[in-house]
Amino acid sequence: MMSGKKRVLLCVTGGIAVFKAAALTSKLSQSGFDVKVLMTKSAAEFVTPLTFQALSRNPVHMDTFNEKDPEKIAHIDIADWADLVIVAPATANVIGKIANGIADDMVTTTLLAVTAPVMIAPAMNVHMYAHPAVTKNMDTLRSFGYTFIEPGEGFLACGYEGKGRMEEPEVIVKEAEAFFSQQLHPQWKGRNVLVTAGPTQETIDPVRFFSNRSSGKMGYSIAEEAAKRGATVTLVSGPSSLLDPPGVTTVRVTTAEEMYDAVISRYHDQDLVIKSAAVADYRPSETFEQKVKKSNDDMTIPMERTKDILKELGERKEHQILVGFAAESEQVISYAEKKLQSKNLDMVCANSIVDPGSGFQSNTNAITLIRRDQEAQSLPLLQKKEVATKILDAADELFEERDKR
Ligand code: CTP
Secondary structure, three states: OOOOOOEEEEEEOOOOOHHHHHHHHHHHHHOOOEEEEEEOHHHHHHOOHHHHHHHHOOOOEOOOOOOOOOOOOHHHHHHHHOOEEEEEEEOHHHHHHHHOOOOOOHHHHHHHHOOOOEEEEEOOOHHHHHOHHHHHHHHHHHHOOOEEOOOEEEEOOOOOEEEEEOOOHHHHHHHHHHHHHHHHOHHHOOOEEEEEEOEOOEEEEOOEEEOOOOOOHHHHHHHHHHHHOOOEEEEEEOOOOOOOOOOOEEEEOOOHHHHHHHHHOOHHHOOEEEEOOEOOOEEEOOOOOOOOOOOOOOOOOOEEEOOOHHHHHHHOOOOOEEEEEEEEOOOHHHHHHHHHHHOOOOEEEEEEOOOOOOOOOOOEEOEEEEEOOOOOEEOOOEEHHHHHHHHHHHHHHHHHHHHHO
16 A cells, blocks of 8 residues: 555543444554554553554554553653644543643553644534534644544534444555545645546436446546645546545536536636546437337337537647547557547556556556556556556646647
């Protein structure tokens, strides 16, 4: 996932959500982070330190005065070790203490000594969360530069329903990944990126439509990766069963015409547009109001061309970097090169849909990146998430070239 393991210090404080912190430890480790856990005594009332030790494969610290290594002062050593600190679950108590500089246990003493960024994921009763003292303490911490992973709404262990439930471990892991990704790719902050994904559906009658096998996975992966790097991302998606990617504004459309409107109306504000959607080239010339009944042995449906969105973007290009996709079953490179020219693109991501493991539906893809005046760059068969990072790395080079001009 990343070169050299990034070090995450997880501070676990006492609330019922400690059980979620165990899952968080496991998911952070699985995502390639080196994780160390500090617990308060009340956290250990809910889940034992042994659980966290096994999941993090590192010793768990709870007591400031239990100095295991005389060479080091544990809380300073651990504070210096961390690249990122996550407090999850964070009780009202620990939020109050750190906002006021109180250091009376291993967690709070270490937090005072930490210079790395700190993310706080609160978990508490809905009324406690709304208490002005908690709001004030959170504002104080924000002014110190701490960030909050706000709790979600839902059923709370105390029986109430509302805001106070610790955010899900998967979301917290994504926040941690985004933090490191943004450190690595600071240039993406402030870039507006529009991605299209999925198929379109062209209506025949109230129950039937023409469509294609696109799943949307490639475009969703690109949108998610761009957001992780800190860009402001809009995803215009045709019908897809995938969930909206986190941190992305997702606009759902059905037909090629709707996708055209959604993309063209946002085009001017974009720095980069990546058109990975499999837009229908034709649609029925007529849409039937009522279900078409069978009659003859054969049937013909007259079709007409849809608007070529990408071609129009190429014609209207101002400052934008424009990336298209070309799914071909033969002469992949030469057909893709033609698209680069005819649609006035900066890059084409070409793939052969007949290669095994590549293209529609699959989780993997083997593409060739084709840019102007450059040798085609063939990528091996990769997970679509990895392909997304390669496409954005190539886009980075296009930004550099553009800025030189
Ligand atoms: N595209 C588009 N609007 C359309 C059709 C395609 O924006 N109405 C975009 C796709 O999102 C993709 C690229 O154009 O980025 C694909 O190019 P296209 O020429 O449509 O590919 P094919 O449909 O495969 O074309 P051909 O029939 O010429 O092979």
